[in-house]
Amino acid sequence: MVLVFFSGCSTRNITAETPAKGYNKIDGAQVSGLINRLEYQGGAEFSWLDLKNGIERNLRYLSRKPQKSVAAKYGRMQITWEMLKRTNEEMLGILPLLEESPELLDERFVWYSMAPRTLLTGYYEPYLEASLTPHPDYPYPLYSVPADLKNLDLGKFHHRWRGQHLIYRHENGEVLPYYDREDIDFKGALQGRGIEVAWVKDLVDVFILQIQGSGRLVLPDGSVKHVLYAGKNGLKYVSLGKVLIQRGLLPKEGMSMQKIKAFLAANPELVKDLLTTNPSYVFFRIDDEGPFGSMGAPLTPMASVAVDNKVLPLGSLALLTTRLPQQGEKSKAPFAKIVMAQDRGGAIKGTRVDLFCGSGPEAEYLAGHLTSWSHVYLPVSRALMEELEAVKAE
Template sequence: MQNQRGEGFSWLDMKPGIERNINYLSRRPKDKAAVKYGRMKVTWGMLKRTNEEMLELLPRLENEPELLNERFIWYSMVPRTLLTGYYEPYLEASLTPNPNYPYPLYSIPTDLKTLDLGKFHHRWKGQHLIYRQEADEVVPYYDREDIDFKGALQGKKLEIAWVKDLVDVFILQIQGSGRLVLPDGSVRHVLYAGKNGLKYVSLGKVLIERGLLPKEGMSMQKIKAFLDANPELVEELLTTNPSYVFFRLDDEGPFGSMGAPLIPMTSVAVDSRVLPLGSLALLTTRLPQQGENGKTPFTRIVMAQDRGGAIKGTRVDLFCGSGPEAEYLAGHLTSWSHVYLPVSRALVEEMEAVK
């Protein structure tokens, strides 16, 4: 197995991320299954041991890449899968009300409630109901139309910032985190804090189904350009996605679902029922290049350190970083890919010897 590392990559860049994986995995029950693939059970302890061995090898891999084959068995656990991308958008914003920044970002409302359905029946284990209470009735939480166009949250002192463009708010909610550029030039991180629990609907698919944009070459940039050119359709189109995300401010970020900072071009968001958080994985794919035709090969060991509301099944979402290049890549990345899970060869041999 060869690793085509990509420009500017150093194996030692992975050290902080692997250390965070180990810290996360150390808090999981060692012998409990993290995931099962057919008859094969991968425990949290196996994932931790694999991370520890990878960490030990990092200083040697620059000159001895063959160690990756010698020390690990690479399992093709996930069939060919779709790779997409996400990034940290920049938004012009104000932390105080300002007529030049009319659109609010909201923190989690106090009347948003979450119910663990697994407490009621084992078949619902891991499922949660997000709701609000209206008199004596449990009802779905407010949707995008209620919040952005009917003022459902106005007057509740939930605003944490105000931005210039409502479409930018929509894009920020899809990405999950971003950076606010304030009038004095300073920057604050704005991070995912929760959601309203309603179904996510892809605006790109809506535009294609309505014949407003072609499927070929669909990207976030084309969606934004279409909305900018057709302001009269913004409300109608944005409200086709009832899902709504709430945020919090921080001086650092972005953070993934493990609570650890994300690493550009290395951290990935996954469905943790398919690829557990804290996993290492070999990703092989082809990436679009700005200003060039076609795609270039990309092979890298990535880390499952985040989840996403729209990331289901085998799909993998690559964190592309921040800035114009990251925005372009995340907006255009839809590539078929292969994912391989490494497991310590020594550990596998130890387990087979015990049988």
């Protein structure tokens, strides 16, 4: 049985500069060039073994999947869970050898370029001053998932809706959208329910935490807790950066999270109006460990990425090439690294990839300024591909 179908590029309106949408096989010379970039841009502190824990987490996730089933179909290429698992196993096995023998990346894998290229953005773990008990200095609550928030799997009703969910609430026998940001933050829709998990000093910090999905709470005694994504209200995410640009309040050039924070701090009278343009709302839980991605496993800074799993499934390995902004510099630094698809995001659609930058000031700067056109290359176990070709030839 043929489980995977790869097709060459369609010739209609396709040139070398405009490859067909999907995954397109690259030749040996291109692969060699990519390997050289990995070696050159790894840096003195780079070690292939830094990927070991993340790949093992991928394998734990992938081992629970039906191996012969299709994980994603993008363009004319079908990616099965078996492809992802075998590729991770191959990579894990050669990690100790790659420093001396990087050519194994060519020998052991067939490489495919994702088209079109991707817009790379970044996210990070913000630090918030917070209290786990109510206090006048910490007036803004973080909420856990409310009991009246309902989640209906629409795929149970029709295959066309597979993977889609309806998030709602009941009121007087009527099904309604769940409360939006204005209802929760400014009209007290969730007050008095006892579902607060923490309180923080700044409402804008709450907003930013919800965009990033997780963070760290710095408590009055100096201890730190992880605050992690637990759910959302199901309403559409609206980019505040785009709103500020559309209203002529900030220029498109040089837009960053830092500029948004500075604008809100300088214009407190606009905070309510601007924050409520984004009705999406995120709920949290507190933990001693984190952050965790959508696979339920810890993320690796500068190696874990959030993806649209219809294009790049969770558990995938990929080679990412791009240029990263540098604090205090006008130019961007070249960057090439094997990354792991271990998270999802509401705003991550199509080929867009979101790089987890870690925590702290450097991560905040990078995530806040990262908008770079980038290329993604998907490795597939060569041994598996040869097995599938042999089956196909029978």
